[in-house]
Amino acid sequence: MKKSTGLYMRIIHRYLGFFLAGIMAMYAISGIIMIFRQTDFLKKEVLVERTIKPNLSAEDVGKELRIRNLKPQKKEGAIIYFQQGQYNVATGVANYSEKKLPFFIEKMEHLHKATTNSPIYWLNIFFGVSLLFFVISAFWMFLPKTSVFKKGLYFSLAGILLTLLLLFI
DSSP states (O other): OOOOHHHHHHHHHHHHHHHTHHHHHHHHHHHHHHTTTTSOTTOEEEEEEEEOOSSOOHHHHHHHHTOTTOOEEEEETTEEEETTEEEETTTOEEEEEEEEOOHHHHHHHHHHTOOTTSTTHHHHHHHHHHHHHHHHHGGGSSOTTSHHHHHHHHHHHHHHHHHHHHHTO
């Protein structure tokens, strides 16, 4: 007996869904957490001591420490004080605090934001292609003549319209 395209789509959809359940949960959780990335939600303060080049300007210290808009508040001798900490111009030692997510959540966020500079960017491509497959294969889950399929088309149209609305507001 010849198997239909619909049957293959349902089988692949089912097992790919089971296979990707963990990573889909990770992307969902990290995506929700990333909405709050410009707040201190779940972040804890960590004290950091780094030695960088001595005799840097405040602007260069900010670039070296990856602190945006670093503004010196005062200078006493060789020490430049800024909101997050201090920098010794003579020795290059910087003591400052930064807010970090817990280790596991930070790793999830890093995976979520992977670019071609990351060795795991192929995982994001695979996951994106898999999600696209889920979108397409969902239309093979029910026979076209059934009421469930027809209702599904209305829900799909509503979802597309909502997406377009959100894109343009």
